[in-house]
Amino acid sequence: MPEKALKTVCCDVVNRGVAVYGDNVYLAALDNHVLALDGATGKVVWDQKIQDPGVGYALTVAPLAVDGKIVVGESGGEYGARDFIVALDAKTGEQVWKRYTVPAPDEKNGDTWPKGAYLHAGAPAWLTGSFDPETHTLFWGVGNPSPWLAKLRPGKNLYSDSVLALDPDTGNIKWYYQYTENDTWDYDGNNESVLANITWQGKPVKALLHVDRNGFFYALDRTTGAYLFAEPFTKVMSVTGHLPDGSPIENDAVRPDIGKSIFTCPSFLGGKNWWPIAIDESRNLAFVPTLHACMSMNGTAVSYLAGLPYLGETFEVQPEPDSDGWGEVQAIDINTGKQVWSHKSKQPWNDGMLATASGLVFSGGADGYFNAFDAKTGKILWTSPKMSSGIIGVPTSYQVDGKQYIAVLSGWGGATPIWGGMMAKDPLVAKIPRGGELHVFALP
Numbered sequence: 403m404p405e406k407a408l409k410t411v412c413c414d415v416v417n418r419g420v421a422v423y424g425d426n427v428y429l430a431a432l433d434n435h436v437l438a439l440d441g442a443t444g445k446v447v448w449d450q451k452i453q454d455p456g457v458g459y460a461l462t463v464a465p466l467a468v469d470g471k472i473v474v475g476e477s478g479g480e481y482g483a484r485d486f487i488v489a490l491d492a493k494t495g496e497q498v499w500k501r502y503t504v505p506a507p508d509e510k511n512g513d514t515w516p517k518g519a520y521l522h523a524g525a526p527a528w529l530t531g532s533f534d535p536e537t538h539t540l541f542w543g544v545g546n547p548s549p550w551l552a553k554l555r556p557g558k559n560l561y562s563d564s565v566l567a568l569d570p571d572t573g574n575i576k577w578y579y580q581y582t583e584n585d586t587w588d589y590d591g592n593n594e595s596v597l598a599n600i601t602w603q604g605k606p607v608k609a610l611l612h613v614d615r616n617g618f619f620y621a622l623d624r625t626t627g628a629y630l631f632a633e634p635f636t637k638v639m640s641v642t643g644h645l646p647d648g649s650p651i652e653n654d655a656v657r658p659d660i661g662k663s664i665f666t667c668p669s670f671l672g673g674k675n676w677w678p679i680a681i682d683e684s685r686n687l688a689f690v691p692t693l694h695a696c697m698s699m700n701g702t703a704v705s706y707l708a709g710l711p712y713l714g715e716t717f718e719v720q721p722e723p724d725s726d727g728w729g730e731v732q733a734i735d736i737n738t739g740k741q742v743w744s745h746k747s748k749q750p751w752n753d754g755m756l757a758t759a760s761g762l763v764f765s766g767g768a769d770g771y772f773n774a775f776d777a778k779t780g781k782i783l784w785t786s787p788k789m790s791s792g793i794i795g796v797p798t799s800y801q802v803d804g805k806q807y808i809a810v811l812s813g814w815g816g817a818t819p820i821w822g823g824m825m826a827k828d829p830l831v832a833k834i835p836r837g838g839e840l841h842v843f844a845l846p
């Protein structure tokens with residue numbers, strides 16, 4: 403890995419996993435190479451560079467294999483990259499299509515940006531999308547516009563902070579939905595799209611569920627992109643509600659400016675960050691790892707310089723007023739967006755969720771304990787021995803020779819310790835060792 407590739411990696415040196423497809427394992431690397439490795443030997447089958455390193459781009463995403471193609475999205479929303487999603491031929495690595503997440507001025511919605519801004523507009527695609535074979539659609543979340551200070555780029559800034567519904571064969575946009583318009587709070591829109599069948603107004607709907615950093619739990623019709631509902635799941639002060647057509651209602655009083663400091667919730671770390679929810683369709687529940695954190699934010703002068711951060715804001719994460727702690731696990735009814743049960747935590751809850759058909763939900767805390775919750779009630783039915791670090795690795799389940807296992811990584815890192823402000827300085831968080839262990843449990 404060339405050293406300059408590490409220069410423009412936001413929020414720790416991370417990788418979110420690989421794709422396994424046919425005989426190969428596919429890896430996206432921080433230096434913007436996508437590699438196919440022989441699954442049996444590890445030998446490089448092909449190695450495709452999709453962007454130069456060190457100029458604002460990085461690949462932290464786990465690739466997604468779809469119909470003979472390997473799809474990845476670029477990171478770089480904090481460096482003024484013009485981000486994109488690209489599909490490569492799984493056999494050869496040749497590019498099949500490339501979709502910029504910010505349109506050029508002569509393209510549809512190119513007029514949602516000031517002149518020339520699209521070249522350094524960010525809108526990264528750093529989290530793996532979801533493929534729906536039923537509607538033959540690829541759903542991919544898009545992150546914050548650049549720079550962070552929205553005053554410098556008036557307009558809706560499409561397709562930042564949006565979900566794109568793409569034709570996986572061509573990369574053409576079928577529809578989009580924007581969670582936050584003209585984002586100035588780094589809310590991104592990258593969080594996962596979960597495909598679920600819900601009941602809405604008495605009718606079954608093929609829905610897309612999304613729990614956004616802006617603090618809302620969303621349900622969209624994934625066939626048409628129509629807005630169904632959005633309900634807040636943590637304290638919200640920036641996006642405060644939605645019009646009947648789904649347009650977000652935003653609070654201009656909490657927009658920072660040069661010389662104007664604001665306080666708002668959630669923080670840029672989000673009401674939920676990228677660690678995924680899980681759903682239990684048979685019980686109509688989604689399990690949501692939640693953060694209770696707010697922030698102060700101030701505008702600063704900024705110019706674009708290749709390979710340097712492009713923010714225009716300073717910030718500090720602060721506690722949510724009247725909150726019992728930094729974290730929570732919530733069960734939310736997927737038909738209504740309303741809370742069903744809650745498990746509060748003094749520390750932030752930075753781990754993803756795993757739900758089983760038998761009605762268990764697995765997730766680990768920053769306290770180093772891994773838990774099995776009762777899906778229906780939230781009661782903790784089992785807790786692991788204390789691990790040597792906090793847990794942010796997403797649990798997984800697999801079967802070998804008829805025996806089922808649950809695995810999880812214990813280890814602490816990512817954005818929270820680096821950018822977490824008062825949350826990171828809280829002794830309950832600051833003293834968490836980095837760790838780095840794999841724990842595997844067998845079901846009896």
Ligand code: CA
Binds near residue numbers: 545588
């Ligand atoms: Ca961001």
